Amino acid sequence: MxxxxxxxxxxxxxxxxxxxxxxxxxxxxxxxxxxxxxxxxxxxxxxxxxxxxxxxxxxxxxxxxxxxxxxxxxxxxxxxxxxxxxxxxxxxxxxxxxxxxxxxxxxxxxxxxxxxxxxxxxxxxxxxxxxxxxxxxxxxxxxxxxxxxxxxxxxxxxxxxxxxxxxxxxxxxxxxxxxxxxxxxxxxxxIMPRLAENGVGPHPRETAGGQAAGALGDHGVFHFGPVTLILGGFVDTASVLENRHIASGTFNYWQDMPYPNQPRYHTNNFDGSARYSRLSLLARGNIDPETTISGFFESDFGSGAVTTDPYESNSYAFRLRQAYLAFDDNRDQLHLLAGQAWSMLTPGRIGIVARQESLPETIEASMLAGQTWSRQLQVRVVKDFFDHRLWAGISVENPATLYDTTGFTNNNGAVSMPNGAIATIGENGVGLTNDTANFSNEIAPDVIGKLAYDPTWGHYEVEGIMHFPHDRVTINHSGHNNTAVGGGGGGSIIFPVVPGKVEVRLAGLAGWGINRYGSVLLPDATLNAAGAPVPLFGVQAQAGVIAHPNKRIDVYGYFGTQRVGHSYFNNNGASYGYGNPGYSNAGCLQELSSLSCTANTRAVSEITLGAWWRFFKGRFGTVEGGTQLAYSRREIWSGVGGDPHTSMAQVFFDFRYLPFQ
Structure with a gap:
């Protein structure tokens, strides 16, 4: 030189x-x-x-x-x-x-x-x-x-x-x-937040886990003055063959897993759809060399409008998955996010960064029993310290309470109590909301805090949440409000056993009134004899091993479980609440039995194995195929007639074209 x-x-x-x-x-x-x-x-x-x-x-x-x-x-x-x-x-x-x-x-x-x-x-x-x-x-x-x-x-x-x-x-x-x-x-x-080397790193964008989190490719990038637009998404064709008939497609709704008393327990089912094809757009602008502002939008067709049916056009409604704006200041190491995004309770891979959530690489749209997640409105503030090794964040997020009212009479969110009172826990949607879903009364947002640590090997998180179920009880033309306090804590770990090749993931969450943050959607609360909300204890956990033998193949195996407690009372010989041993399960094992099968779910577990193969990758994108085997088991609270379990086996298939990767 x-x-x-x-x-x-x-x-x-x-x-x-x-x-x-x-x-x-x-x-x-x-x-x-x-x-x-x-x-x-x-x-x-x-x-x-x-x-x-x-x-x-x-x-x-x-x-x-x-x-x-x-x-x-x-x-x-x-x-x-x-x-x-x-x-x-x-x-x-x-x-x-x-x-x-x-x-x-x-x-x-x-x-x-x-x-x-x-x-x-x-x-x-x-x-x-x-x-x-x-x-x-x-x-x-x-x-x-x-x-x-x-x-x-x-x-x-x-x-x-x-x-x-x-x-x-x-x-x-x-x-x-x-x-x-x-x-x-x-x-x-x-330009993005700086991240410390932890052996785990951001998602490889080609993997199904990266695609689930919203990773973008390197094609489809357009510059309009100071703003850059980046296209993302894929065309997806997925199907499932299962030994039980559950009309939910590739999105598992485990609580509907039938018992032998229902004829659909005895029939196989095949269902396929392109409804989970996805579109995404990132708009990013640089305020200065250390500060950026961005907006991310992601959608698919995974929702079900009242006109949707499988007999004619399969016209599934356009669904909002994510839509948020983010502000990243690398100089002051401050990061803000506002909008609909993956909840901060969702396990991450590195730091506390949007689109870097640790999500299963599964084909099933519901991901995995025991997976902690939600996508909802939030305002999040995150600060990182010590050269991006330690991250601290707090998020206020949209609340919702899943009530179980087994034993009660529930009329559009108005629950009749044994003493003649009416407990109002919510209302079916009106206006532009879904008129077949009940929207719960909520007094305050959920408050979530998280700490993430990235040493030179591995990613570690601890987190906590507070939730406030709320209702109103009316009797003799007067009433009062009730607010319960729920919450819990958990965390996640990723071990990069062979960095870039093999990693082990562990995650869990436990607490009261927070079960809706698990894929199984077990109930958050029930009511006591006075009509006040009673948060139910719950725990959800998962473990997985993910391997990338080369850049074209991903192999994964997961085990996940979600469990919920019970709360009940009896009045004048009648049974109320969740998991009451007075409920009858006597008819669960006889086809079209005249006896009852109440079957309050106590636990759901799933074990699954699968692989993805990117058999074409070039200038015009990536084409990949995947297959997955899954076995699920549902257990119920014991009642009259015992506590029989049921199970389901599934085989998933998927072909996916990613034009921007």
């Missing part, structure tokens, strides 16, 4: 003299033409020689500009190395932050190299690798000047010498054989 630069500088005076000579030659050409009218041919020859000399000087000048650009790059790298060495001398355990793209691609450090902090959208990236290294913040002034230089560079340099690496991403300047120098990161979506 130094020899090359010295040689360029030594010949610089000769180039300058040559340039001056050429300029003087052009100036005196008219005079020489007048002095010798018979030398036209010689004059033309002289002009050609001078033009050739000028072209040579211009070529030499371009080479000098390339050499200077290379020197600037080397200077940045040396300053960055000195910055990291200085930081190492003052710390026994230097951190290694990782930058995260909006499409969910991680930027791990190469073996033996320090991971440096990312500044704005400047990166160092080779054309054969999707890995990126950040530039220390101490070099910000140099990069700002380099941005100006790059923007004012000759057009031939900007257009002819810039190449784009495979997979999209950064613009790179080819400065010679075997050498490439990043100029300016052109993709505004690359």
């Amino acid at each position: 130094r020899v090359l630069l010295a040689s360029r500088l030594r010949i610089a005076p000769y180039r300058t003299s040559l340039l001056l000579g050429i300029s003087c030659g052009y100036a005196f050409l008219p005079l020489s033409a007048q002095a010798d009218d018979g030398s036209a041919a010689r004059l033309e020859q002289e002009m050609m020689r001078l033009q050739a000399a000028q072209a040579h000087v211009q070529q030499e000048q371009r080479e000098i500009e390339r050499d200077l650009a290379l020197v600037r790059g080397e200077l940045v790298k040396h300053l960055g190395k000195a910055h990291v060495e200085t930081a190492t001398a003052h710390s026994a355990k230097p951190s290694s932050p990782r930058a995260l793209k909006a499409d969910g691609v991680e930027a791990p450090a190469r073996h033996g190299e320090p991971m440096e902090e990312k500044f704005a959208d400047r990166t160092m990236r080779s054309s054969s690798s999707a890995h990126r290294r950040g530039v220390p913040e101490t070099t910000g002034a140099i990069l700002a000047q380099e941005r100006k230089n790059a923007q004012s560079a000759p057009s031939n340099l900007a257009n002819e010498d810039r190449v784009v690496p495979a997979g999209g991403g950064k613009s790179v300047l080819d400065v010679g054989p075997g050498t490439q120098l990043a100029v300016i990161g052109r993709r505004a979506e690359d």
